[in-house]
Amino acid sequence: MTRSIMKHMNVPNYLWGEGVRHSTYLINRVATRTLVSQTPYEVLKGKRPSIDHLRVFGCLGYAKTDGPHLRKLDDRTRTLVHLGTEPGSKAYRLLDPVTRKVVVSRDVVFDENKGWKWNTTTNENSEESGMFKLSLGLYGNNGLREEEEEMEQEQNNDGSMEEEDIEEEEESPSETETEQVQDLLRRSTRISKKPGYLDDYVYLADVEGERLLLLINDEPWDFSEAIEEKVWKDACKEEIASIVKNNTWELVDLPLGAKPIGLKWVFKIKRNSDGSISKHKSRLVAKGYIQRHGIDYEEVFAPVARIETVRFIIGLAASNDWEVHHLDVKTAFLHGDLKEVVYVSQPEGFVIEGSESKVYKLNKALYGLKQAPRAWNEKLNKVLGELDFVKCSKEPSLYRKRKNHGLLLVAVYVDDLLITGSKTEMINEFKAGMSRKFDMSDLGLLTYYLGIEVFQFNGGIMLKQEGYAKKILEETKMADCNAVQSPMDAGLKLSKAQEERNIDEKEYRRIIGCLRYLLHTRPDMSYSVGVLSRYMHEPKESHQAALKQVLRYLKGTFSYGLTFMKTRHSELVGYSDSSHNVDIDDGRSTTGHLFYLNECLITWCSTKQETVALSSCEAEFMAATEAAKQAIWLQELLAEILEKASEKVTIRLDNKSAIALTKNHVFHGRSKHIHKRYHFIRECVDNGQVEVEHIAGSLQKADILTKALGRIKFKEMRELIGIQDLKKMEFKIKGENVEVNLEDNLVHKLN
Known part of the structure; x- marks a missing residue:
């Protein structure tokens, strides 16, 4: 689109940035292949965009001149080139081709059938030929959003014109008038300081992208959107009730010199392994990024169980025919005791009437605080010590307990607890003891943990990431691709390949990151993904081709995983x-x-x-x-x-x-x-x-x-290390041999 709109009016290439910006503006207001009946703007804003103000890019525009000290015979308009709509306002962006300065004006009359004759004004021999300078002032447009209501009233408002770089007029007025103009346009010598609210400035496009993703997932962006639905309103009330129940804070007057930390509502839909909704979760999070080390917090590190430790525990349990159970601590961080004095503002939607000026003093940690994970870990470590558990020196997140020749193991990953042991009575006793200390969710036998699907049966345990693998294929648009039998061709030699064309580095890294998490249950893909991980910087077309083969291999093996069997x-x-x-x-x-x-x-x-x-x-x-x-x-x-x-x-x-x-x-x-x-x-x-x-x-x-x-050798080695199609294994365990059933049906039809 950028090339088309520029070639239509013969706009020079040094204005490519303006063309890209205007193309983006247009694309967001027209239908796309993905959104057939809606535009991206309508999905984001919830209302149809107005397009009455759109004009042909590069056409002539006559902007009104209303500067000071105009004489009777001076021109009242200037012939400029249309560059689109000014972001954050209801004015037009116009270019003076002679001085190459951008003018922002609302009072413009357009001639959309004519364009500027660029060859007569472009100086190709100039040192700055092809360069386009643009100044938005010291602080840009301050991230102002364009309001649709203003766009609809654009045609009815009186115009005004601003010029970003002001120079003297070409004609020389009298000396008296020159002195008056210089006094009027004299630039201030005061040093301007960047306002503090721009310290955390982010691009408007990034924020709108995040909001669009939340709309797709049916998750509200802020509290004002969430309060409109009962399910989110109840979730917020439940979160506040948990905070009050744990005596997390107390309402006090803000001491002199103290600064409260702001709070923000975060909304998330928790899903099961099959994609169905498990619960609507609202979390009140402190804006801990403004905390200062040594004043608001000290140590922040908190150990968590590594994935190889989790596999170690599951393998030990499967070989000894133990059960593996799963516990979840509700609002875990709210139980951690704070050592520092921290004040937070009252949460949105739950401000106490008559005490609007007061703040909360935290007695315990809150989500978002930098020291919250460590405070929770210290609290949990203390409770487990009271229950006669001993921390393993080789794995700080693993605890063990011996009682009457019985062994009980607990692996900790933040608020998720994996429990296994030689006696079921010890597991039940531990659950009861934890329920007396915290508000717990007993999830029973382990079935889903950190994206890993767990299937426990008589004599073993299976681990796979089938749902996660399907999600990777869907996000990479490879769900309908043709499957291959090996993730990488034998003898393939990859290199940096500097002579090849670069590909999208961000997308390449994202896919590699997803595949690396898949390796927790798929060692057969470790080499191919590991080799591709070496080319995260400036990946080339050959790396993209190898990556697509890995995805095609995943297409045919997404149900593969590990099987841990009972042994003597x-x-x-x-x-x-x-x-x-x-x-x-x-x-x-x-x-x-x-x-x-x-x-x-x-x-x-x-x-x-x-x-x-x-x-x-x-x-x-x-x-x-x-x-x-x-x-x-x-x-x-x-x-x-x-x-x-x-x-x-x-x-x-x-x-x-x-x-x-x-x-x-x-x-x-x-x-x-x-x-x-x-x-x-x-x-x-x-x-x-x-x-x-x-x-x-x-x-x-x-x-x-x-x-x-090679394909044959790879298949042999894959079976040798223990990677199997777990879907077939599940059928065999349940007594539903698919192949036998298909043969029986075929024989029945032939008869």
């Missing part, structure tokens, strides 16, 4: 591998390792090595050291939980030279340059913490994490 023996086994010199740009190798707890895949990693390896033996040795670090952590965590002596962790390699290098100082001539930090595995082997074994390359499970494999 207990062991911790790891696999380590590397691919030598696979990165074209810097020649570094890729490390991959994965660990099994009682035959349950609990942790894995695929990453590029920090230094260049000069041989495959050196690359394997460096990869084994990284695996040993993970093995020691898992070993000590398992020993601390089970309260028994730790056993050796077995790490399996497919390179005999690297195995020999881990046990003794051989090949000194080829290994003397290896950094001493990578000799950590030798110490682990000498201390009896790690045992290194050789395994055939065809059975090396970590091979899928280090290189792109």
